Amino acid sequence: MVSIKDLKFRYSKRQSPLFEELSFELPSGSIVGLLGKNGAGKTSLLKLMVGLLKPTEGSVRILDQQPSARQASLLQEIYFLPEEFHQPSISIRKFVKANAGFYPRFDKELLKRLLADFELPDNKQLNQFSYGQKKKFLIAFALSTKCRLLVFDEPTNGLDIPSKAIFRRVMAGSLDEDQLVIISTHQVRDVENLIDRVLMLEQGKFIMQKDLHDIASKLQFATTSTPHGENVLYHEMVPGGYKVITPQTDGSSSVDIELLFNAISNGSEKLKEYVK
Known part of the structure; x- marks a missing residue:
């Protein structure tokens, strides 16, 4: 599913490399936790995996394609939920109508169930939701895309305690064997019962892959x-x-x-x- 070999990345020629000779492979059918201190490079690594950044050297391949090429055939299999986001002034219904078509495996019945689980009305304007409600909607939408690769950056930030419990339940019960989920988080307690594999980053290198x-x-x-x-x-x-x-x-x-x-x-x- 994910294959990264000899990855080297820096934001500019004047800066030291953030990653040097970073290599790992992740198969489908698992939930991976990406952990590290602030500044370790977690978000940058996620952006490299989804094609928002391009490697300086080495290769990043998702489903045997280069995500930085931004090919529609691969983008329809990837969903990235960043820590910071902006929601338009439209209802959930209109958002789904405008965006679900980009994902061939989108499951409307799953979305309906997840919205009910998160207690989200689909006729309310997204910009009128609280930050936590917006996050719950984006999690529900992401899972409903059924993308082969789901990437979440701090997904439980902004969620209250009951919502975190619902997040763990829906995450565990909404995935297929051909999907891979990568979760970057500081809130380890929120996801530790979900994770199958742990990657720990420190100063641009893995100090553990287990x-x-x-x-x-x-x-x-x-x-x-x-x-x-x-x-x-x-x-x-x-x-x-x-x-x-x-x-x-x-x-x-x-x-x-x-x-x-x-x-x-x-x-x-x-x-x-x-x-x-």
């Missing part, structure tokens, strides 16, 4: 009363004790992605052999 199944088979995440112990690879103080990461001992574990991200970002040497 399936959650692989992580769960190697590492155990728990809360304890003490951070000490020869098997503790990383710990953080929390109310009532400590969150710790230790080597896996019983063969199964629920991965705490936020704790893992903090551990790797803080350069925990003990963890390197488990996530490389």
